[in-house]
Amino acid sequence: MSDTPVISNFIRNIIDADIAAGKHASIVTRFPPEPNGYLHVGHAKSICLNFGLVQGDASYPGVCNLRFDDTNPEKESDEYARSIAADVAWLGFQWNGEIRHASDYFPQLYQYAVELIQKGLAYVCELNAEEMRAYRGSLTEPGKNSPYRDRTVEENLDLFTRMKNGEFADGSKTLRLKIDMSSGNVNMRDPVIYRIRRAHHIRTGDDWCIYPMYDYTHCISDALEGITHSLCTLEFEDHRPLYDWVLDNISIDCHPRQYEFSRLELLYALTSKRKLNQLVTEGIVSGWDDPRMPTISGMRRRGYSPEGIRLFAQRCGVSKSENVIDYSVLEGAVREMLETQAPRVMAVLNPIKVTLTNFEAGVTGSRSAPFHPHHPEFGEREVPIAKTIYVERDDFAEVPPAGWQRLTPGGEVRLRYSYVIKCDEVIKDASGQVVELKCSIDPATLGQNPVGRKVKGVIHWVSAEHAIEADVRLYDRLFTEPRPDAVRGADGEYVDFKQFINPASLATVTAYVEACVKDAAPETRYQFERLGYFCTDRFEHVAGQRPVFNRTVTLKDSWAKEQG
Ligand code: ATP
Numbered sequence: 267m268s269d270t271p272v273i274s275n276f277i278r279n280i281i282d283a284d285i286a287a288g289k290h291a292s293i294v295t296r297f298p299p300e301p302n303g304y305l306h307v308g309h310a311k312s313i314c315l316n317f318g319l320v321q322g323d324a325s326y327p328g329v330c331n332l333r334f335d336d337t338n339p340e341k342e343s344d345e346y347a348r349s350i351a352a353d354v355a356w357l358g359f360q361w362n363g364e365i366r367h368a369s370d371y372f373p374q375l376y377q378y379a380v381e382l383i384q385k386g387l388a389y390v391c392e393l394n395a396e397e398m399r400a401y402r403g404s405l406t407e408p409g410k411n412s413p414y415r416d417r418t419v420e421e422n423l424d425l426f427t428r429m430k431n432g433e434f435a436d437g438s439k440t441l442r443l444k445i446d447m448s449s450g451n452v453n454m455r456d457p458v459i460y461r462i463r464r465a466h467h468i469r470t471g472d473d474w475c476i477y478p479m480y481d482y483t484h485c486i487s488d489a490l491e492g493i494t495h496s497l498c499t500l501e502f503e504d505h506r507p508l509y510d511w512v513l514d515n516i517s518i519d520c521h522p523r524q525y526e527f528s529r530l531e532l533l534y535a536l537t538s539k540r541k542l543n544q545l546v547t548e549g550i551v552s553g554w555d556d557p558r559m560p561t562i563s564g565m566r567r568r569g570y571s572p573e574g575i576r577l578f579a580q581r582c583g584v585s586k587s588e589n590v591i592d593y594s595v596l597e598g599a600v601r602e603m604l605e606t607q608a609p610r611v612m613a614v615l616n617p618i619k620v621t622l623t624n625f626e627a628g629v630t631g632s633r634s635a636p637f638h639p640h641h642p643e644f645g646e647r648e649v650p651i652a653k654t655i656y657v658e659r660d661d662f663a664e665v666p667p668a669g670w671q672r673l674t675p676g677g678e679v680r681l682r683y684s685y686v687i688k689c690d691e692v693i694k695d696a697s698g699q700v701v702e703l704k705c706s707i708d709p710a711t712l713g714q715n716p717v718g719r720k721v722k723g724v725i726h727w728v729s730a731e732h733a734i735e736a737d738v739r740l741y742d743r744l745f746t747e748p749r750p751d752a753v754r755g756a757d758g759e760y761v762d763f764k765q766f767i768n769p770a771s772l773a774t775v776t777a778y779v780e781a782c783v784k785d786a787a788p789e790t791r792y793q794f795e796r797l798g799y800f801c802t803d804r805f806e807h808v809a810g811q812r813p814v815f816n817r818t819v820t821l822k823d824s825w826a827k828e829q830g
């Protein structure tokens with residue numbers, strides 16, 4: 267992973283200090299997703315941080331665990347869990363040993379809860395959700411003690427055992443920590459750590475009808491795995507006192523330290539699983555891996571490379587200050603990596619027919635061209651020419667603007683890796699639309715400069731007889747608004763983010779591509795010269811058949827230009 271520059275950050279500084287002080291000889295981090303959706307670009311940042319600390323350049327000795335935080339059985343699925351593991355591996359990271367699950371620890375979590383009850387630090391509460399809210403108080407008002415707070419240890423143990431044994435209805439009782447209902451930190455006001463929920467769990471099936479809450483589960487899972495640095499996003503900062511309280515009050519030796527960093531927010535995209543799920547279930551996109559989705563699987567299908575995403579994560583940085591990043595930064599990183607990774611071929615997306623009037627079979631020659639100007643190891647292919655070729659409609663202008671260097675009546679241009687041609691005649695249909703150009707080849711210009719004049723423009727083209735047809739999907743940003751979920755209407759309420767779907771986010775065209783791409787496997791990336799990077803679709807492209815390409819990114823940032 268030498269592609270990714272290592273930039274220090276406050277977490278690396280903490281680890282450096284811990285190692286220098288002899289606190290740790292090696293470190294253990296973890297990435298703890300909940301399998302309730304596909305991972306998005308924000309998770310990619312967290313993955314690159316947690317795994318990047320122990321893998322790749324300038325890494326610390328240590329390991330990173332992949333742990334599913336599977337404490338909400340209703341929302342979790344195997345499909346999500348499989349996709350998450352695949353995404354982490356695709357990004358180039360290797361987790362330590364087997365995948366772990368918070369549910370692996372349900373028996374220990376239960377035992378620690380019993381210990382807390384025995385110490386008089388937890389009690390069974392019968393307030394319903396509404397009462398619980400009323401008792402909790404607010405940011406400005408202290409809470410009130412639950413009437414069930416002072417049950418005896420024996421009574422609590424009996425009730426908790428019976429909760430576990432399924433004697434009580436869902437939601438009728440909870441187990442709560444006895445901390446402080448007047449704490450300034452609402453998270454410390456006797457938080458619930460167990461609730462009754464008869465739900466089928468993807469791993470433990472129907473073994474349990476009580477499930478532990480996230481805050482309680484997370485710190486103990488970290489400690490059981492010997493995590494040294496537990497990295498999470500800033501919204502958990504106020505939960506840290508609870509993280510520490512739980513570990514301080516149970517008999518466990520390990521006490522990981524939690525550090526918070528800011529969430530990545532990507533403009534023109536959404537970084538919320540819940541909202542991304544809405545796009546999927548409402549059919550606005552074709553699935554979680556639609557190439558327009560900011561999910562890891564969507565970015566993969568679009569053609570982003572793992573190296574590009576890792577470079578992006580590096581550029582996002584790790585800090586506590588706001589991390590709002592424009593989409594162009596992601597595209598820039600992806601483009602930068604593809605520049606040296608992708609072989610280059612020619613394709614014409616919006617063709618206009620060109621007849622080379624003086625083409626002579628057997629006389630007019632062709633050249634072979636390298637797949638990459640700076641990577642001879644990518645090899646070469648023949649670029650055949652024929653009497654009929656296609657060029658890009660945009661590369662012809664009947665009335666050219668000032669400084670035009672491409673095709674125009676009477677003007678000359680070089681065909682990439684071929685001859686200089688001159689446009690002699692423009693053929694139009696009845697409606698006045700240009701349908702064909704008749705051009706002549708300067709036979710002395712194959713691989714040589716024309717004599718006595720300069721021809722500056724070079725355009726891409728393909729031979730009509732040799733090129734193959736391909737379906738090319740031209741993707742653009744999914745939203746027209748930088749923050750689609752933060753726009754307020756006249757009434758001050760948030761406007762539904764689905765109103766800002768970019769109607770031009772997908773266009774499918776038939777393109778002509780050099781035949782050398784014919785046997786490309788799915789997920790093969792190319793640069794189509796002068797157009798952008800394109801990738802054969804992971805699922806719909808079949809080697810040897812009519813290719814299906816997704817446009818990954820254009821060669822330049824067209825949005826920056828359009829927006830001044
Ligand atoms: P979402 O809000 O999209 O559901 P989440 O935080 O609930 O995200 P988890 O599966 O719990 O999703 O996240 C796993 C890890 O990824 C957590 O440590 C979380 O802090 C981190 N993470 C999630 N979203 C982002 C983000 N936008 N930027 C950085 N890290 C993130």
Ligand code: MG
Nearest residue numbers: 299300335480
């Ligand atoms: Mg979460």
